Amino acid sequence: MGMRTTGTGGKASGERFFKDFARGSSKKSDKSSSKTSGKTSGRASNKTSNERSGKGAGASSGQTVERRPASSAAPRERAGERAARERPGDRVVIERKPPRRDEPAPVRFAAKGPGNPTPPRVPRQRRAFSTVGGPVETAGDAAESGALARLWDVDPGLARALTHGFHAYAGRLHPSIARGALTRWSAAGDTVVDPFCGSGTVLTEAMGLGRVAIGNDASPLGVAIAQARTTLLGEAHRELLVSEARRIAELAGEEARKRRRPELPSWAGPEFQRFFPHVAFELFTLRELVMEVPRQPVGNALRLCFSANLVKLMKAGPEAPRDGEAKRIARGVPSRLLGDRAVELATGLAALERRTPPGTPPPVVRVGDARELKGIAAGAARLIVSSPPYPGTYDYAAQHDVRFTWLELPRRSFESAQLGARTATTGLGADPATWRASQRQWLSEMARILMPGGHALLIVGDGVLGNQPEDAPATIAEQAAPLGLEPIARASQARATHDRRLREIFKGHPRQEHLLLLRRA
Numbered sequence: 112m113g114m115r116t117t118g119t120g121g122k123a124s125g126e127r128f129f130k131d132f133a134r135g136s137s138k139k140s141d142k143s144s145s146k147t148s149g150k151t152s153g154r155a156s157n158k159t160s161n162e163r164s165g166k167g168a169g170a171s172s173g174q175t176v177e178r179r180p181a182s183s184a185a186p187r188e189r190a191g192e193r194a195a196r197e198r199p200g201d202r203v204v205i206e207r208k209p210p211r212r213d214e215p216a217p218v219r220f221a222a223k224g225p226g227n228p229t230p231p232r233v234p235r236q237r238r239a240f241s242t243v244g245g246p247v248e249t250a251g252d253a254a255e256s257g258a259l260a261r262l263w264d265v266d267p268g269l270a271r272a273l274t275h276g277f278h279a280y281a282g283r284l285h286p287s288i289a290r291g292a293l294t295r296w297s298a299a300g301d302t303v304v305d306p307f308c309g310s311g312t313v314l315t316e317a318m319g320l321g322r323v324a325i326g327n328d329a330s331p332l333g334v335a336i337a338q339a340r341t342t343l344l345g346e347a348h349r350e351l352l353v354s355e356a357r358r359i360a361e362l363a364g365e366e367a368r369k370r371r372r373p374e375l376p377s378w379a380g381p382e383f384q385r386f387f388p389h390v391a392f393e394l395f396t397l398r399e400l401v402m403e404v405p406r407q408p409v410g411n412a413l414r415l416c417f418s419a420n421l422v423k424l425m426k427a428g429p430e431a432p433r434d435g436e437a438k439r440i441a442r443g444v445p446s447r448l449l450g451d452r453a454v455e456l457a458t459g460l461a462a463l464e465r466r467t468p469p470g471t472p473p474p475v476v477r478v479g480d481a482r483e484l485k486g487i488a489a490g491a492a493r494l495i496v497s498s499p500p501y502p503g504t505y506d507y508a509a510q511h512d513v514r515f516t517w518l519e520l521p522r523r524s525f526e527s528a529q530l531g532a533r534t535a536t537t538g539l540g541a542d543p544a545t546w547r548a549s550q551r552q553w554l555s556e557m558a559r560i561l562m563p564g565g566h567a568l569l570i571v572g573d574g575v576l577g578n579q580p581e582d583a584p585a586t587i588a589e590q591a592a593p594l595g596l597e598p599i600a601r602a603s604q605a606r607a608t609h610d611r612r613l614r615e616i617f618k619g620h621p622r623q624e625h626l627l628l629l630r631r632a
């Protein structure tokens with residue numbers, strides 16, 4: 112494998128290295144990417160802000176959502192025809208038109224009141240980091256920090272490659288960083304682990320490179336997406352996925368056009384605040400049909416195709432597109448989008464199958480806490496590539512509430528396991544003592560599962576602890592070294608801070624996103 116021994120010139124020993132690892136004593140090189148038009152980030156485009164910013168969820172899921180006036184709208188097509196014609200990456204058109212005089216105004220539900228319960232209030236999510244390129248600051252071993260710096264120069268063409276664009280996920284890693292890291296610090300056949308795998312970006316890339324991939328995440332939603340993205344299905348079942356999606360889309364679209372109402376589940380009430388009524392009714396019909404499909408071999412994938420479209424169709428709620436209230440979504444559109452999404456997933460899976468070397472096992476992905484990686488043997492991993500949550504940045508449970516609800520996934524257990532969430536009670540920052548104790552636990556698990564000489568590449572960002580800015584490399588280096596994880600190098604890029612209160616907190620401190628390389632002693 113491509114494991115490298117770092118010379119002592121760059122060896123991270125003792126206090127001096129900790130100072131190097133922290134800010135201010137490292138060299139800077141301008142790694143602004145020409146390929147990315149100045150827009151790079153460790154995390155792939157921030158799905159949720161895209162979804163809110165009028166680009167719509169499609170921007171984060173392999174599709175561009177374009178709004179155009181009714182006069183230029185294409186004639187309505189049947190779901191199956193459109194799905195057959197479109198390829199992933201094609202634009203999905205959601206019509207946005209001014210209400211016509213002869214059309215009844217859309218029904219608006221009162222904000223509150225008995226029989227019309229309000230979904231739980233969550234604070235608007237902070238943007239993780241703005242996606243900007245810019246100078247890269249490096250420290251530690253020269254060769255390794257140079258390699259890390261090059262990872263920031265992301266290949267934008269990979270953002271939607273394979274199954275990467277299929278389902279939005281907050282804080283998704285840029286696939287280009289995962290691919291670069293896997294290529295440099297592991298070889299075919301090596302075991303690679305991502306203890307915070309989220310939607311499975313590292314696992315997808317690892318599989319494509321013939322690594323034995325293991326993923327873990329506390330979020331059942333993240334794990335379900337990761338499984339859908341890495342279960343190849345095989346040609347016959349990919350065709351079945353598309354034909355089932357089209358069959359369901361035709362049925363549900365027809366029901367919607369005839370204005371037939373489905374039976375509603377017990378939790379349906381608040382959903383009429385998130386969606387316009389005609390959209391909610393169509394989604395309930397779709398959901399019922401999707402849930403009837405057995406989980407194996409294609410039911411799981413179909414459920415995730417359904418989930419992938421939900422946010423784009425929302426009118427209100429913290430995850431909703433900013434222009435959700437202004438959008439006009441025609442009857443039949445939610446159904447058609449299901450067909451489109453199935454085609455997109457099937458196409459991505461076919462590409463992943465072509466890329467994956469024969470004999471590569473499918474990744475093992477499970478719901479679990481990174482502080483206790485059950486079932487992964489000591490010394491099993493050659494490489495860890497992982498992006499843990501940034502403190503006080505996201506609440507992954509609230510962020511994906513609509514998906515947890517519609518897929519009926521257990522949200523509570525995830526809420527209690529997720530680390531560093533920015534919630535209504537924690538306010539801007541995570542609790543420092545709890546955060547550090549948890550960090551020590553997951554670093555110690557990483558140390559346990561890595562083989563001697565194995566590497567961990569962590570993608571981390573400076574968050575907020577208490578009311579103070581966090582210096583992520585310094586705290587990680589401080590905690591990792593006594594556990595036998597030697598800090599080798601880092602490459603950091605500044606990130607803008609849009610929130611006024613955060614600007615106050617970070618006054619005088621650069622806020623950065625970092626690639627940190629650690630090596631198991």
Ligand SMILES: C[S@@+](CC[C@H](N)C(=O)[O-])C[C@H]1O[C@@H](n2cnc3c(N)ncnc32)[C@H](O)[C@@H]1O
Binds near residue numbers: 282285330530
């Ligand atoms: C930055 S995201 C990872 C995104 C992932 N790299 C991707 O590309 O989709 C951080 C992840 O940490 C997970 N997480 C939070 N607390 C956790 C815990 N205690 N154990 C395992 N995963 C946890 C969240 O559910 C989230 O998926």
